[in-house]
Structure formats: structure tokens, C-alpha cells
Amino acid sequence: MSDQRNSSDVKEIMKELAAPFEAGEVKFKPQVVRGNRALALAYVDARVIQDRLDGVLGVEGWQDEYTPLPDGSVVCRLQLRLGNEWITKMDVGSPSEQPDGGDRLKAAFSDALKRAAVKFGVGRYLYRLPQIWCDYDPQKKQFMHKPSLPEFAPPSRTILPNQNSFSTPAAAQKRQSAPKSAIAGSGKNSRPANGKELLQRLREYDGRLAGQGLCAQGALMQYVTQEGVKAGHGADLNSWTDPAIQLAIEQTKAFENSIRMQKSEQKAVA
Secondary structure, three states, X not given: OHXXXXXXXXXXXXXXXXXXXXXXXXXXXXXXXXXXXXEEEEEOOHHHHHHHHHHHHOHHHEEEEEEEOOOOOEEEEEEEEEXXXXXXXXXXXXXXXXXXXXXXXHHHHHHHHHHHHHOOOOOXXXXXXXXXXXXXXXXXXXXXXXXXXXXXXXXXXXXXXXXXXXXXXXXXXXXXXXXXXXXXXXXOXXXXXXXXXXXXXXXXHHHHHHHOOOOOOOHHHHHHHHHHHHOOOOOOHHHOOOOHHHHHHHHHHHXXXXXXXXXXXXXXXX
16 A cells, blocks of 8 residues: 555656746747747756756755866766655756856756756757747847747646655655745735835735744845845836846745745754
8 A cells, every 4th residue: 555655756856856837937049040040948947947846856855966078078866865765867068159168067067957857857848949030130049029928838736845745754854834825925916016015925925934933024025035136126116027026936945945944954963
């Protein structure tokens, strides 16, 4: 009976890993350019992959190792805890064409993680999307309008960090003390409509995290604002629109993952 339950749990985990991402998390880059038209290639950042792994397995449910190769590429050895076993998948990431050597290597690390994660089903559906040709400005080297995903691609629900019922016992214990909703919200109001609403949700969520003793009051607000300024969005959150709002959602997840991990490590040391 336990083996059957374990097999069922693993199937559910794999289903969660393979679920489509939020539309705002999917980006596009031109793969082929023909005049003022370009073939849009859908992709997600490595940080989004990390959020998915955290959300489904918990921060202690996966681990990665990297080995740089002489040609500038990088091998990623990604291990996921599925049921009672650690399963390993490996793949190689290629460096970018950026002029800085450090940036090229960083891109190889990110590419390696994404490729290894695909072998577990994460983002695999992006490779099966139909071709999307869009209007393209060759002078500015950007799409005239953001490409749209087909109807089957957007997710049926949002997966938030440490909320999956099949993650590890330690992650489940963390969830009991975690707030029930992040600034991304749920349902029709799945994300703040404007900067004013974003600021309100951030303040509320900042207070919840501080109330749990995870951080000082205002720490989340300061972190998100700093990351927004770095990205060129300005310090006034009231004026933020997409993609600044999406950045705020991603950075809130990253901030919470970080402080919860720190708390967990402090308890382990104690």
C-alpha cells in the first residue's frame, strides 16, 4: 500500500513540475529574423526554474552541482528527491555571446540548469509550442509587441514556494507557519493591477513575514525596491507597471525563500 501511495505521490510531483508557468514568467527572444518579422522563441530564466523546484519540492528537496568544461560550457548535475529516492539528471549548458567572460560563464550555468530541469519535465512544454512569428524592429532589436502564448500554455493555477502537498516533511512544517497568500494573489486578481495595489500587497505581506519573526519590519519592501531600482524601474512603487510588477512578484518569492532557508539553517545549527 505504501509503495502504491509513493508511486502516486511521485506522479503528482511530476505533474506539478511540468505545469505551465505564469504567462508573465515566460519571455521571448528572436530565433530567426526575416526583415521586420521574427520567430519568437519562448524561454524562462533560471530563477523561475529554481522557484518551481522550491515550490514543488521545497528548498531541501533538490540540489545541483556544476562542472565547467574547457570549451566554456558547463555540466549541471541536478538531483531531485522523488518519493524516497534521489533521482539525478544531467545536461550541458552553452555560454552566451556576451563580451564579458564572466557573463558568458554565468549564462552557461543557467542554460545547464534549465536543460537538466527539462529532463524532469520542467518547461518541456515550451519546446512543443507552435511557431510564433511576430512583428520585429531590426533597428531596436526587439519585438513590436510581446508575443502571445497559445491557449493551452498558461497555467490553470499558480504554484507558490513551499505550498505543494507532496514536498518533504520539513517543507510541510514550514508551510504551517507560512502566510496563505503571496502578493501574486489568486483567482481573477492573480496579480496587482497597478503600482498602488502592488504597494498595498507588499506592505501587507511584509507585515506578515515580520509578524512570523522571519525578518524585520520593512525588510521585504526595502529589498523589492532595491531590486527594482537596479532594474531601472525607479524607487516609487506607485508608478510601477509591468514588467516591474512581475519583477516584484519574483523578488518577493526569492526573498521569502532566502529568509526561510536562513531560519531553517539557524535552527539546524542550534
